[in-house]
Amino acid sequence: MAITVRIPTPLRTLTEGKDEVEASGTSVRQVIDDLEKNYPGLKDRLCDDKGGVRRFVNIYQNEEDIRFLDNLETTVKDGDAISIVPAIAGGH
Amino acid sequence: MARPARMNSIVEAVGNTPLIRLRNVARETPGVKVYLKLEYMNPGGSVKDRPALQMMLDAIQDGRLTKDKILIDATSGNTGVAYSIFGAALGYRVALVMPGNVSQARKDITQAYGTELIFSDPMEQSDGAIRHCRELVADNPDKYFYSDQYRNPSNPRAHYLGTGQEILDQVGDEITHFVTGLGTSGTMMGVTRRLHEHSRKIECIAAQPAEALHGLEGLKHMASSIVPEIYDEGLPDEHMTVATEEGWDMADRLAIEEGLHLGHSAGANVAAALKIAERIQQGCVVTIACDRGDRYFAPMRWEKHYDW
Structure with a gap:
C-alpha cells in the first residue's frame, strides 16, 4: 500500500489530469518530495522558498489540517490519504 | 452622490460608495493619485x-x-x-x-x-x-x-450604470488608469465600457492571479478556469498578473497603514494599482475594494474537520 494524494483541479495539469496519485514517505515533507520526482513542478506550487507550505495552501492528513498537527513533519503511514486543498473556494 | 438619509428598502442602499485616496501605501509614487472605491460599504458588504x-x-x-x-x-x-x-x-x-x-x-x-x-x-x-x-x-x-x-449581461451592466459612472463623477477628468482583478469579470467589463466612452482615453487594465492554484479569493486564473461568457478578453487595454503573496501582503499593509482591513482580492487590486503607479509616475489610478477582511477570518480548529 502507498499513500494516496488527492490533487485539486488547478494542479492536475501537472499530474496528467489525475485527481488522485500515489506517493511514498513517512512524513508529509517526504510525500511532497516523492511527488516532485514523478510530477516535476508540484513542490513549487505547494511550498515557498523557505520550504514551508505556502500560506494559501491547505494540506490534510486524512481529515486533519497538518497545520494543527506537525505541519510538514506530520507522520504518515501506508493507507493514509493526503489532500491538497486551496484555502479558498475561488470565484464569488 | 450622497446617499439618502431615509430609505424605503435595503435595496436603496446599494451603490454610491465612497472613493478614498491611498496616501500611505502609495507614498513612493507622489506624482500618482491612487484611489480605492470602497465597495464594502454596500449593505451586503461587497461589490457583489x-x-x-x-x-x-x-x-x-x-x-x-x-x-x-x-x-x-x-x-x-x-x-x-x-x-x-x-x-x-x-x-x-x-x-x-x-x-x-x-x-x-x-x-x-x-x-x-x-x-x-x-x-x-x-x-x-x-x-x-x-x-x-x-x-x-x-x-x-x-x-x-x-x-x-x-453569463448574465445584467452583471456588467450594473457596473456600467453604477460603478463606472460613479468613478467618473467622483474623480472627474483626473483618472488616467483603472485596474481591477477578474472574477466573473463583471466589474472589469462594465466599468471599462463606461470609462472607454469618456472623451479622453482612460487605460483599463485587468489583473489575474499569477498561478492556477492561488489564494486570491474571488479572482479567476482564466487559463485554467471555466471562462465566464460575459468576459471579453479583448476589451481591457492591458492584462497583468498578481501573485497571491503580493495580494496578501498588500491586504496586511492596507490594514496597518491605511486603516482599511480588506479582503485579499482588494489587496491584489491595490498591489496592481501600485505597480501601475510605479510605471507611470504621473497620473491617477482607480481600483476597487471588493469586500472587507473580516469575511475571511480563518475558521476555528473545530471547523477544520472535513468529511470528504
Missing part, C-alpha cells in the same frame, strides 16, 4: 451587491424571476450574501450552490436570510459548483431561475 441586485431587478422586470421560482446560482460567498439579502427584502426564494469547503461563517451568513444551501465537491472548487448548479437547473428547468452571474 450591485450585480446581484441588477440581475434580480432585470429578471423581475421581464418575468424570468417570479415568486413561484427559486433563484439559484453558483457562488462561494459575496454574490450569495447579496442574493440572500435582496431575496429576503423583495420576497423571492434563493438557493446557492457552493463548494463544501467554504467556512462555516459563509454558510451561516446566507442561511440567516432563509437561503437554501447546496454543496458541491470541495476538490472541484468554484468550477465544480458551476457544473453542479447547471445540472440542477437542467433537471428542474421550471423550478429555478438560474441567475448565472458568469
Whole structure:
C-alpha cells in the first residue's frame, strides 16, 4: 500500500489530469518530495522558498489540517490519504 | 452622490460608495493619485451587491424571476450574501450552490436570510459548483431561475450604470488608469465600457492571479478556469498578473497603514494599482475594494474537520 494524494483541479495539469496519485514517505515533507520526482513542478506550487507550505495552501492528513498537527513533519503511514486543498473556494 | 438619509428598502442602499485616496501605501509614487472605491460599504458588504441586485431587478422586470421560482446560482460567498439579502427584502426564494469547503461563517451568513444551501465537491472548487448548479437547473428547468452571474449581461451592466459612472463623477477628468482583478469579470467589463466612452482615453487594465492554484479569493486564473461568457478578453487595454503573496501582503499593509482591513482580492487590486503607479509616475489610478477582511477570518480548529 502507498499513500494516496488527492490533487485539486488547478494542479492536475501537472499530474496528467489525475485527481488522485500515489506517493511514498513517512512524513508529509517526504510525500511532497516523492511527488516532485514523478510530477516535476508540484513542490513549487505547494511550498515557498523557505520550504514551508505556502500560506494559501491547505494540506490534510486524512481529515486533519497538518497545520494543527506537525505541519510538514506530520507522520504518515501506508493507507493514509493526503489532500491538497486551496484555502479558498475561488470565484464569488 | 450622497446617499439618502431615509430609505424605503435595503435595496436603496446599494451603490454610491465612497472613493478614498491611498496616501500611505502609495507614498513612493507622489506624482500618482491612487484611489480605492470602497465597495464594502454596500449593505451586503461587497461589490457583489450591485450585480446581484441588477440581475434580480432585470429578471423581475421581464418575468424570468417570479415568486413561484427559486433563484439559484453558483457562488462561494459575496454574490450569495447579496442574493440572500435582496431575496429576503423583495420576497423571492434563493438557493446557492457552493463548494463544501467554504467556512462555516459563509454558510451561516446566507442561511440567516432563509437561503437554501447546496454543496458541491470541495476538490472541484468554484468550477465544480458551476457544473453542479447547471445540472440542477437542467433537471428542474421550471423550478429555478438560474441567475448565472458568469453569463448574465445584467452583471456588467450594473457596473456600467453604477460603478463606472460613479468613478467618473467622483474623480472627474483626473483618472488616467483603472485596474481591477477578474472574477466573473463583471466589474472589469462594465466599468471599462463606461470609462472607454469618456472623451479622453482612460487605460483599463485587468489583473489575474499569477498561478492556477492561488489564494486570491474571488479572482479567476482564466487559463485554467471555466471562462465566464460575459468576459471579453479583448476589451481591457492591458492584462497583468498578481501573485497571491503580493495580494496578501498588500491586504496586511492596507490594514496597518491605511486603516482599511480588506479582503485579499482588494489587496491584489491595490498591489496592481501600485505597480501601475510605479510605471507611470504621473497620473491617477482607480481600483476597487471588493469586500472587507473580516469575511475571511480563518475558521476555528473545530471547523477544520472535513468529511470528504
